[in-house]
Amino acid sequence: xxxxxxxxxxxxxxxxxxxxxxTGSLIRQGVPSILNPLDTNALEAAVSVKEQxxxxxxxxxxxxxxxxxxLRECLAAGADHAVLLSDxxxxxxxTLATSYVICSAARQLGQFxxxxxxxxxxxxxxxxxxxxxAERFDxxxxxxxxxxxxxxxxxxxxxxxxxxxxxxxxxxxxxxxxITVEKTNxxxxxxxxxxxxxxxxxxxxxxxxxxxxxxxxxxxGDPGSPTKVPRTYPPEVGESGLILQEGSPEKDVDRLFSLLxxxx
Amino acid sequence: xxxxxxxxxxVAEELQAIVGKQRFSAGxxxxxxxxxxxxxxxxxxLPEAVCLAESxxxxxxxxxxCSREKxxxxxxxxxxGLVGGCVPVCGGIxxxxxxxxxxxxxxxxxxxVRIQPGVLxxxxxxxxxxxxxxxxxxxxxxxxxxxxxxxTNAGGMRAVKYGVTRDYVxxxxxxLPSGEVIQLGKSVCKTSSGYNLLHLMIGSExxxxxxxxxxxxxxxxxxxxxxxxxxxxxxxxxxxxxxxxKLANLDPQSIEFAERDVIxxxxxxxxxxxxxxxxxxxxxxxxxxxxxxxxxxxELVPKMDRLGKIAEQTGAYDTLVIWTDxxxxxxxxxxxxxxxxxxxxxxxxxxxxxxxxxxxxxxxLVFVHEQADQYGVYIKSxxxxxxxxxxxxxxxxxLEEDEFKKRVKKLMxxxxxxxxxxxxxVSGEHAIGHAKKQYLRESVGETVYGLMTQIKTxxxxxxxxxxxxVCHDLEGGAESC
Numbered sequence: 001x002x003x004x005x006x007x008x009x010x011x012x013x014x015x016x017x018x019x020x021x022x023t024g025s026l027i028r029q030g031v032p033s034i035l036n037p038l039d040t041n042a043l044e045a046a047v048s049v050k051e052q053x054x055x056x057x058x059x060x061x062x063x064x065x066x067x068x069x070x071l072r073e074c075l076a077a078g079a080d081h082a083v084l085l086s087d088x089x090x091x092x093x094x095t096l097a098t099s100y101v102i103c104s105a106a107r108q109l110g111q112f113x114x115x116x117x118x119x120x121x122x123x124x125x126x127x128x129x130x131x132x133x134a135e136r137f138d139x140x141x142x143x144x145x146x147x148x149x150x151x152x153x154x155x156x157x158x159x160x161x162x163x164x165x166x167x168x169x170x171x172x173x174x175x176x177x178x179i180t181v182e183k184t185n186x187x188x189x190x191x192x193x194x195x196x197x198x199x200x201x202x203x204x205x206x207x208x209x210x211x212x213x214x215x216x217x218x219x220x221g222d223p224g225s226p227t228k229v230p231r232t233y234p235p236e237v238g239e240s241g242l243i244l245q246e247g248s249p250e251k252d253v254d255r256l257f258s259l260l261x262x263x264x
Numbered sequence: 265x266x267x268x269x270x271x272x273x274x275v276a277e278e279l280q281a282i283v284g285k286q287r288f289s290a291g292x293x294x295x296x297x298x299x300x301x302x303x304x305x306x307x308x309x310l311p312e313a314v315c316l317a318e319s320x321x322x323x324x325x326x327x328x329x330c331s332r333e334k335x336x337x338x339x340x341x342x343x344x345g346l347v348g349g350c351v352p353v354c355g356g357i358x359x360x361x362x363x364x365x366x367x368x369x370x371x372x373x374x375x376x377v378r379i380q381p382g383v384l385x386x387x388x389x390x391x392x393x394x395x396x397x398x399x400x401x402x403x404x405x406x407x408x409x410x411x412x413x414x415x416t417n418a419g420g421m422r423a424v425k426y427g428v429t430r431d432y433v434x435x436x437x438x439x440l441p442s443g444e445v446i447q448l449g450k451s452v453c454k455t456s457s458g459y460n461l462l463h464l465m466i467g468s469e470x471x472x473x474x475x476x477x478x479x480x481x482x483x484x485x486x487x488x489x490x491x492x493x494x495x496x497x498x499x500x501x502x503x504x505x506x507x508x509x510k511l512a513n514l515d516p517q518s519i520e521f522a523e524r525d526v527i528x529x530x531x532x533x534x535x536x537x538x539x540x541x542x543x544x545x546x547x548x549x550x551x552x553x554x555x556x557x558x559x560x561x562x563e564l565v566p567k568m569d570r571l572g573k574i575a576e577q578t579g580a581y582d583t584l585v586i587w588t589d590x591x592x593x594x595x596x597x598x599x600x601x602x603x604x605x606x607x608x609x610x611x612x613x614x615x616x617x618x619x620x621x622x623x624x625x626x627x628x629l630v631f632v633h634e635q636a637d638q639y640g641v642y643i644k645s646x647x648x649x650x651x652x653x654x655x656x657x658x659x660x661x662x663l664e665e666d667e668f669k670k671r672v673k674k675l676m677x678x679x680x681x682x683x684x685x686x687x688x689x690v691s692g693e694h695a696i697g698h699a700k701k702q703y704l705r706e707s708v709g710e711t712v713y714g715l716m717t718q719i720k721t722x723x724x725x726x727x728x729x730x731x732x733x734v735c736h737d738l739e740g741g742a743e744s745c
Contacts, residue, residue, distance in 0.1 A: 035588070073587075076585070190538070190540065190584040193568060193572045
């Protein structure tokens with residue numbers, strides 16, 4: 001039976017986030033939090049593997065209490081277990097500290113054969129978690145997976161198609177393996193009523209900095225994060241373009257030349 | 265003999281002086297979009313001038329000139345209509361309200377908002393929510409102007425629970441064809457005060473007067489909502505479930521249906537695959553979407569359970585729960601894209617917006633599909649299952665336009681006759697314009713049609729407002745203008 005881990009993150013809906021022009025910080029107040037969209041594709045891949053080959057999917061996240069809602073969304077969409085790592089000591093973690101905490105907690109749950117991650121998060125968008133986690137789990141890494149072609153539990157191998165810049169590569173890797181997926185073939189499912197209702201009352205396993213054994217305080221939260229963010233600021237937006245609608249192509253061209261003439 | 269006068273240079277200068285040079289165009293400088301709406305098969309006619317008005321006073325001044333000179337005036341919002349309503353079939357001027365797009369004032373104590381008619385529906389809806397209230401009418405075309413919605417009495421997806429645009433108009437300012445300004449209605453919820461001209465103006469498609477300001481009713485914003493998707497084998501089974509849903513005391517906000525081929529087209533075009541095509545191993549052929557609203561999750565769950573039981577009893581393949589904002593956004597984005605997708609994938613397009621009793625939706629669709637097969641066109645349809653309002657698009661990618669029009673005319677003649685036989689209405693929310701006049705006349709009969717034309721004459725004796733539309737006939741056709 002395959003043991004599958006899916007790492008997810010709750011993020012602010014960045015489409016609705018504004019940046020304080022004076023402080024340069026994100027204004028998160030009143031902005032709804034959502035399950036990171038690319039994580040929904042990873043979860044779908046994980047649940048599909050479970051449905052085809054048997055096994056169980058555990059979703060794990062580090063975040064505040066409200067991240068529980070994102071985990072319940074995962075349970076509704078087919079995950080069997082959910083784990084929330086929440087502690088004020090975890091705050092201000094960069095990817096290095098986060099991957100350390102996730103891996104330390106996941107070890108308490110046994111040995112995972114497959115670990116799925118979204119390609120990147122909507123907010124930080126570093127895309128670093130997958131490779132860091134693969135290293136910490138001592139797992140092989142298949143990134144940008146389009147299709148999972150075969151998993152052989154006896155041989156402990158996974159065969160997958162990966163998207164490259166100039167084509168598709170078919171690669172075999174050994175288990176345990178960490179997989180990040182492209183969204184093309186893993187469309188998130190809509191949960192059914194039974195699954196959704198179960199998810200609303202399901203137990204969520206919680207860990208904090210004291211209940212994860214042998215956690216090194218110097219490797220978590222702010223002290224464990226070498227990445228510092230001195231400033232956050234919105235990208236400069238150029239002037240919007242001008243659409244010429246003068247009534248005919250000839251008139252559009254005349255107007256265009258007239259505008260160019262003014263510029264030159 | 266021409267009934268209307270052409271725009272002379274002198275009159276053009278007079279109109280230009282009212283709105284200013286920047287908001288006036290004439291002759292070759294008129295943008296081609298002003299010649300048509302979103303259903304160009306109903307004709308493209310360029311006006312002689314376009315005025316972008318910014319105030320009631322400007323519109324009153326324009327109407328005084330046009331009334332004096334007997335120049336036709338066609339009012340236009342965002343041009344998103346589907347029946348040729350804003351096409352200036354007799355030339356004259358197009359009077360656009362697109363610049364009158366300000367939300368003027370919220371009155372939270374009386375739950376209403378005062379706006380200019382050119383405010384876009386999407387802007388009003390979002391702004392109201394930001395103020396903690398909701399403007400309930402929710403027609404599919406979110407970039408229509410609210411003035412256009414009022415002029416067509418648009419309905420939309422939430423009509424099952426909240427009613428249509430008419431139910432949210434408390435008062436309006438209107439400029440009559442003479443240029444006189446009148447106020448209709450008050451910011452109160454009841455009236456028994458003579459003939460209700462406010463409601464006569466709503467749905468009159470710019471043929472009686474020009475709406476220049478609106479006071480609209482708002483409601484408190486519901487705290488929670490959830491949409492449940494019920495996939496079925498086919499449209500007949502899906503529609504057969506609707507009466508049970510309506511009888512279950514769920515008070516749904518909307519009950520929508522979509523056929524599988526529209527879903528497939530939408531997924532192919534937008535890349536949004538949110539509608540599952542195979543559910544529990546079975547191919548879905550049609551879908552019902554039910555949206556429930558309430559003040560808490562606890563309030564919604566028993567209703568969801570009841571709907572789940574109905575789904576089981578009526579043969580739905582499953583009951584799927586669209587709870588998260590992300591899923592809601594994806595599902596409703598797919599739903600809102602239906603018309604855009606159909607337009608993009610069809611070279612030639614015509615539409616029907618009939619309303620039939622709910623139990624007649626499926627037989628009506630079967631009839632239309634049979635007609636389409638007979639005449640060699642194809643059908644795409646979706647609509648509001650809860651109120652029987654169907655959006656049926658007749659499409660072709662290989663016929664010549666004249667041949668397409670001939671065939672679709674026969675299909676429409678038969679379909680509107682079938683609609684009448686089923687006790688239906690010609691239009692649920694897209695209105696009449698000049699495209700559906702014949703069917704309106706056949707549907708209501710000569711006496712009622714005659715009363716409508718007399719009402720038009722009372723308001724607009726020279727018939728300068730949107731001539732040739734709804735119930736106004738151009739003797740000798742558009743050439744006689």
